Amino acid sequence: MNFIFCALRHPEVQAKAQREIDSVVGPDRLPSLADRASMPYVEAVVQESLRWQPPFPIPALRMSKxxxxxxxxxxxxxxxxLVNDAGMAKDTRVYKNPESFNPDRYMPVETGGNGEPFFNPYGYGRRICPGRHVSDTAVWMAISALLASCVFSPAKDKHGMAILPRIEYGDTLSVVYVRQSLLQL
Incomplete structure (x- = not known):
C-alpha cells in the first residue's frame, strides 16, 4: 500500500523506475530476481516504501533477561x-528530510543521491525475523512487477483535478482513497 500511495503522489519516481526496468528487461517480460542487482533505482523505491512508513512501526516486544x-x-x-522502528525510520541524523518519500536518498553521492543507508524493518540481533529474506524478496518482486506492468495515476474529479489518496494511521497503516484511484494497465 505504501508503494501504491507513493506512486500516485510521485509520478516522477514511478516513471524513473519504469525507465530503469525497460532498459534492463525490455518490454517482453517481467523483472526476475536475476535482474535485481541491475536495477538499483527499483531497489531504492522498494527500500523507501519500507522506510517511509514502516510496516510494523513498533515490532514485537522484548524483555531484558x-x-x-x-x-x-x-x-x-x-x-x-519497545523498539521504535517508526522513530528510527525518521531519524534526522540518518535520513535527510525523513518525512519525504525520496528513493534517491539511497543512491550514491557520486550519482546525485544522498548515499543514505537502507532502513531495516525486520528487527535486530538474535530476534531478527527469520522470514526476512522471503519477505524482502516478495516485496521486491511485487513492486517490480507492478512497475513493469502498470501505470498508477489518480482519478479525476468533474473539473479534471486529480483526486489523490490520503493516508490515515490507526492500528495499522491504511491508505484511504478519497474516491477511487485509477489503475491504468
Missing part, C-alpha cells in the same frame, strides 16, 4: 523493551 546499563540508563531484568 538480566540487569543492564545502556547509555547510562539502568534497565532492570524483566523490563519490557
Amino acid at each position: 538480566e540487569d543492564d546499563v545502556y547509555k547510562g540508563m539502568y534497565i532492570p531484568k524483566g523490563t519490557i523493551i
